[in-house]
Amino acid sequence: MFETDFPPRTSGSGELLGLVPYLLGYHPADALVAIIRPVGQHLPHAISLPLNEPAEALLEHLATHVRDRTAGIILIGYGRAIHRAKIFEVSGALQLFVPVLGRFLYDDGILTCLTSGCDCTPDGGIPVDPRSTQLAAKLALTGRVVLPSRQELDTLVAGDPRAQAETQAALNTLANTDIAQVAALTAPARAGERLTAEQVARLCLALHDPDRLTAAWHQTTGRRWQRELWLDVTRRAPQQHVAAPASLAAWSAWRLGQQALAEAALDRARTADPEDGFTRTVSLVVGAHLPAHRLRWPPTPHLPAATSRIQS
Template identity: 30%
Template sequence: MTPECTLKVSSPAELIAAVPFLLGFHPADSITVVAVRGPRVRFAARHDLPEPDQPGDELRTESDHVAEVVARQGVDGATVIGYGPADRVTPAVARTAEALRRQGLVVHDELRVTDGRYWSYRCTEPACCPPDGRPCPPGHSAVAAAATFAGQVALPDRAALVAQLASVTGADRAAMTAATARAQGRLADLMARELHEAGFARLVRHAGRTAVRAAERSYRSGRGLADDQVAWLGVLLIHLPVRDYAWERIGTQPWRVTMWTDVLRRVEPPYLLAPACLLSFTGCPANTASD
């Protein structure tokens, strides 16, 4: 969320309403961890709900891995939310919560969402948590409305998100392949100009910063980049000083999301990692607060 629209989340229902906007899509058959530091949401992670016949050692390894990733974000607590049928969600939520505790994190709540209703595994009071659960917030809840007003998007499912980020194909892919070959030749020319390592690094750093700023100007004004510009930026971003420079300039403005989505979809496979990481930071939920 942008600093101009900080979402207040003060109940399990409001947190459930916020999750699709933290992830970018409405989860289903999923385990989601929403991690906080103090009063602010700092990180959200999701993985598929385990299959019924998945071996126990794989289940424990998966939960431990998720907990380790969450703990590395510098958070101090988390809420675990399982989406799906009770017989699959209940053990998965319990495993994930226990793995988080082993990492030293406080588990604030453990929730299940099934068929539009939610339950808390931590609540034992029938008046607060009736046996048939509570209705999930409607799509037009106050949290959803505030997130939408702030420019956040919650796609209908993960498949829609994957499709939105899918690499270009056909003639567009062929054009990018040719443009990338030209960019690689351009980089080789830089190396020929400065054969010693320090000189080459200096030239790459300067070229990368120039390319990042040019991309920002273009997308800020509502334009895009030509194939050769995207390919050149992609080739330069594999160099850490260039990637770090782009990361330092990251913001959550919609045009930045458009920019890094476009670059991610168009670069050749060897150059996907940097724009993917940068795109993930443009949707950082660090400004979402909970009481």
């Protein structure tokens, strides 16, 4: 619907709610969702912020996502009517430097348009179930998956203390061990097998080697087994080994069009090592919100890897 009408009007205001979870990757709650459409791109992207934050904090965060080439933004508050004033305050400030094309409140199953003079919803709002909209049904048929909550998304990249301890124990036995090539280490995952603790440990060590990290990056083309592999290693890697597999998990998710999962994995990588150059490189690409198919991958052999971690 964004290809022809942004923001949507009439019945489209209800359909808008069906789109949001597919943009985020999960169903939001107690959140301020901003749908951002860049100039020259039909499909928007979305970010979600805690609705209970002060208006100043919300605005500061949103400002970092609004660029010169932003065609417009829609704000949707998922929460109680007491947040109406905050939505107005944030949208009013945003309007000074980017077109705010719609502002809504979704409260207890009722969607209300907060734009003065707009007739896309009655004054009392319209009942909408995001899961039962036509758009949600169409997207579900394409195989798109939406998680029930942000917490479940974060769980996919959160550390598993028991598995991390098993990996650390394996690492302790691998001193002075030759580092294997990444392709050999990931072969069991390609065959549908879950890596053992020793295999995860060897992979963690390999990813500290610049050449092997580059090889792993170039080999991560967005296949589902790769996404599952790097998410599994991210959960099982001890904290000092997390940045590389989490960044590769983010890269794989982004290649599959799973922006929210990619950003969650990058959050885990940055928490583990805020100065990691490879993580910064992946963050720049993922943060550009460009379709993955626009980037030829793997790169041609004469192109150097653009990562300070690899160069250092």
